[in-house]
Amino acid sequence: MKVKNINGTSQNRCTCGSWIQHWRNFSQQTATVCRAKGCSRNDIVGAHVQIDKTYDNHWYIVPFCHLHNSAKGKIELVAGTNLVSANKSKTCE
């Protein structure tokens, strides 16, 4: 699955404390390294992304390193990575 970053959203906060914690709370998964395919950097944050499909414009959180969190263009995810909704009213609030 390919995703693309949504820029200008990193200052938003949710009640989980951080977006990477938000992803951990709702994905049922753990992550110690970036979920961009082929990346092994461990400076991960919860990145806001959209799926690279025109019919789904919802916002999601995935664990990306700082490099991929600021990357432009399409990013292939590690297979099996759960996307967690960034919609707080559907998750933690």
Ligand SMILES: [Zn+2]
């Ligand atoms: Zn949250």
Ligand SMILES: [Zn+2]
């Ligand atoms: Zn990365």
